Amino acid sequence: xxxxxxxxxxxxxxxxxxxxxxxxxxxxxxxxxxxxxxxxxxxxxxxxxxxxxxxxxxxxxxxxxxxxxxxxxxxxxxxxxxxxxxxxxxxxxxxxxxxxxxxxxxxxxxxxxxxxxxxxxxxxxxxxxxxxxxxxxxxxxxxxx
Amino acid sequence: xxxxxxxxxxxxxxxxxxxxxxxxxxxxxxxxxxxxxxxxxxxxxxxxxxxxxxxxxxxxxxxxxxxxxxxxxxxxxxxxxxxxxxxxxxxxxxxxxxxxxxxxxxxxxxxxxxxxxxxxxxxxxxxxxxxxxxxxxxxxxxxxx
Amino acid sequence: xxxxxxxxxxxxxxxxxxxxxxxxxxxxxxxxxxxxxxxxxxxxxxxxxxxxxxxxxxxxxxxxxxxxxxxxxxxxxxxxxxxxxxxxxxxxxxxxxxxxxxxxxxxxxxxxxxxxxxxxxxxxxxxxxxxxxxxxxxxxxxxxx
Amino acid sequence: xxxxxxxxxxxxxxxxxxxxxxxxxxxxxxxxxxxxxxxxxxxxxxxxxxxxxxxxxxxxxxxxxxxxxxxxxxxxxxxxxxxxxxxxxxxxxxxxxxxxxxxxxxxxxxxxxxxxxxxxxxxxxxxxxxxxxxxxxxxxxxxxx
Numbered sequence: 001x002x003x004x005x006x007x008x009x010x011x012x013x014x015x016x017x018x019x020x021x022x023x024x025x026x027x028x029x030x031x032x033x034x035x036x037x038x039x040x041x042x043x044x045x046x047x048x049x050x051x052x053x054x055x056x057x058x059x060x061x062x063x064x065x066x067x068x069x070x071x072x073x074x075x076x077x078x079x080x081x082x083x084x085x086x087x088x089x090x091x092x093x094x095x096x097x098x099x100x101x102x103x104x105x106x107x108x109x110x111x112x113x114x115x116x117x118x119x120x121x122x123x124x125x126x127x128x129x130x131x132x133x134x135x136x137x138x139x140x141x142x143x144x145x
Numbered sequence: 146x147x148x149x150x151x152x153x154x155x156x157x158x159x160x161x162x163x164x165x166x167x168x169x170x171x172x173x174x175x176x177x178x179x180x181x182x183x184x185x186x187x188x189x190x191x192x193x194x195x196x197x198x199x200x201x202x203x204x205x206x207x208x209x210x211x212x213x214x215x216x217x218x219x220x221x222x223x224x225x226x227x228x229x230x231x232x233x234x235x236x237x238x239x240x241x242x243x244x245x246x247x248x249x250x251x252x253x254x255x256x257x258x259x260x261x262x263x264x265x266x267x268x269x270x271x272x273x274x275x276x277x278x279x280x281x282x283x284x285x286x287x288x289x290x
Numbered sequence: 291x292x293x294x295x296x297x298x299x300x301x302x303x304x305x306x307x308x309x310x311x312x313x314x315x316x317x318x319x320x321x322x323x324x325x326x327x328x329x330x331x332x333x334x335x336x337x338x339x340x341x342x343x344x345x346x347x348x349x350x351x352x353x354x355x356x357x358x359x360x361x362x363x364x365x366x367x368x369x370x371x372x373x374x375x376x377x378x379x380x381x382x383x384x385x386x387x388x389x390x391x392x393x394x395x396x397x398x399x400x401x402x403x404x405x406x407x408x409x410x411x412x413x414x415x416x417x418x419x420x421x422x423x424x425x426x427x428x429x430x431x432x433x434x435x
Numbered sequence: 436x437x438x439x440x441x442x443x444x445x446x447x448x449x450x451x452x453x454x455x456x457x458x459x460x461x462x463x464x465x466x467x468x469x470x471x472x473x474x475x476x477x478x479x480x481x482x483x484x485x486x487x488x489x490x491x492x493x494x495x496x497x498x499x500x501x502x503x504x505x506x507x508x509x510x511x512x513x514x515x516x517x518x519x520x521x522x523x524x525x526x527x528x529x530x531x532x533x534x535x536x537x538x539x540x541x542x543x544x545x546x547x548x549x550x551x552x553x554x555x556x557x558x559x560x561x562x563x564x565x566x567x568x569x570x571x572x573x574x575x576x577x578x579x580x
Contacts, residue, residue, distance in 0.1 A: 010160070010162070012158065012159060012161075013157065014156070015155070018155045020193075023189075027193060031196070031269070033270050036157060040159050040185060042269065043185075044161070044169050044185070045276050046188075048168055048169075062210065065208045065280050065282055066282075067283055067284070070367075070371070076370050092384055092386045092543060093387075094253055094385075095373075095382060095385055096236045097373055097383075098255065101285065102285030103285075104253055104284075108249060108251055130285055130288040132282075133280050133282060137210050137277075137278060140244070140247030141244070142168075144162050144168065145217070145273060215516070221512050222505075222511050225538070228532055232535075237382040237398060237531045237532075240527060240529075241527045242518055248515070298452070300453045300456035300457075301450050302451075303446050303447065304449055306446075307445070307476075307579050309579035310480070310579045314483075317486050320486070321486070326449070327448070330475060331450075333481075334478065336482075338459075341462050351502065353498055355498045357575045358575070359575065384543055388496060388545065389575070393575075394572070394575075396543055398539055400533065414477065415468050415473070418580060423481075425498065425500050425570045427501075427502050427539070427566045427567075430503070430533055431534070431537065
């Protein structure tokens with residue numbers, strides 16, 4: 001890492017019960033972090049993403065992951081129709097052919113949280129969709145590194 | 146969660162970029178924490194619960210959603226290297242350019258749960274990745290409709 | 291290309307949606323053809339040259355780019371069925387919603403040239419696919435840098 | 436196919452030298468068309484796409500297919516930087532890990548032809564990109580079916 005310039009940091013101390021501190025160290029190691037501080041910074045960012053979700057209708061980015069059987073009558077047509085109606089919040093969709101029957105489809109989305117939640121609900125409720133999940137992340141603008 | 150009896154504690158210091166420290170303070174206040182340390186301790190506990198969720202080692206499909214600043218030195222190289230090492234569980238990756246700095250990258254994955262969890266952990270721990278999430282679904286075979 | 295000597299000809303009729311017939315006329319005029327028939331004959335020759343290009347049967351990578359109107363009855367189902375049948379040569383498919391009607395779908399492919407050519411032909415021939423193109427590149431292994 | 440309503444058609448006759456007519460029939464069969472007329476209609480649309488390209492700076496859709504060795508120093512950073520600069524014409528990028536070294540990356544693009552050609556030229560010229568190709572298609576709006 002060529003970052004030779006000293007970047008400003010805010011330093012503060014955290015107090016944990018010793019068993020929790022040990023668990024943190026083990027988890028940070030298992031997840032591949034170089035030190036506790038980096039692991040904690042990532043947790044804070046993850047928590048910020050969740051916290052921001054509850055603050056109403058912000059702009060978010062995210063993904064909608066669907067598994068379905070494409071042989072279901074009209075399902076493919078229905079999913080595509082729904083996606084075209086909501087195309088303003090869909091960047092694009094990645095379609096993977098898992099086996100003869102099952103598709104994994106992942107939509108990259110961006111827009112107002114309420115519009116995206118509505119789209120995810122409609123897609124997941126479609127008959128023939130076996131499982132679906134909305135994953136919310138941030139557009140990155142409000143997450144400092 | 147207040148320590149009213151004097152209990153042993155492990156104290157360590159965390160370094161954050163100043164804007165992130167400010168966001169942490171605001172969130173801690175909004176959530177009603179008395180200080181940063183208590184807020185951080187709760188995040189660590191929540192993260193531990195998630196980390197210890199037993200995924201087993203069955204075959205899963207899913208997605209890994211990442212947001213990062215592609216200007217971070219070598220980050221793009223690192224993420225691509227990691228992905229090539231783990232390419233057996235990655236079907237492909239969808240990359241969206243959110244703005245001048247931020248990328249939304251979504252990997253479609255399939256394989257043993259432990260291998261995929263490990264890959265997700267390494268990608269999310271990479272310095273410069275602001276937020277990441279592993280979304281697990283099924284390959285569809287074990288989900289009747 | 292004018293038939294000045296009386297030569298034997300095969301005559302057959304072509305049915306086009308009226309707007310497409312008008313576009314053909316305009317293009318034929320702009321390209322300097324005396325009539326539709328001569329313009330069509332030249333297109334057929336050009337297409338034959340492309341069709342007979344020897345791809346061999348080496349392993350290739352590439353993309354199949356399709357534009358279609360997803361409202362065409364059953365088209366989406368048909369395209370997905372075809373893709374699942376040929377899923378061994380399809381890595382994944384990227385679907386972009388261009389407007390209310392039109393889709394841009396790009397398949398990342400890898401495998402034997404003949405299998406990929408056959409898949410591309412079938413997809414492009416599907417009724418409702420407006421335009422399609424197979425782009426062949428290499429898997430990189432035989433291309434030193 | 437449920438199209439029970441009679442759609443309007445323009446019918447015209449095409450005259451071909453008999454050997455060319457036979458070749459057309461064989462090619463239409465090999466490509467999976469139900470009849471000559473459908474094969475000819477697709478050729479006309481393909482020719483229209485090419486013809487429109489020569490008419491100056493229209494809005495096009497398309498794909499840019501790249502094969503490169505991601506180990507080349509800084510190549511990944513450079514490609515991502517270039518893509519972010521031109522992000523207005525890039526819908527998203529699909530990245531496939533072909534083997535330990537080689538990547539297949541396909542960009543879905545849409546915008547003015549000149550801007551897209553410039554982007555393709557810059558990406559293909561990047562040191563380490565082994566092969567690249569711009570595939571131009573239409574946004575579908577100007578291609579009647």
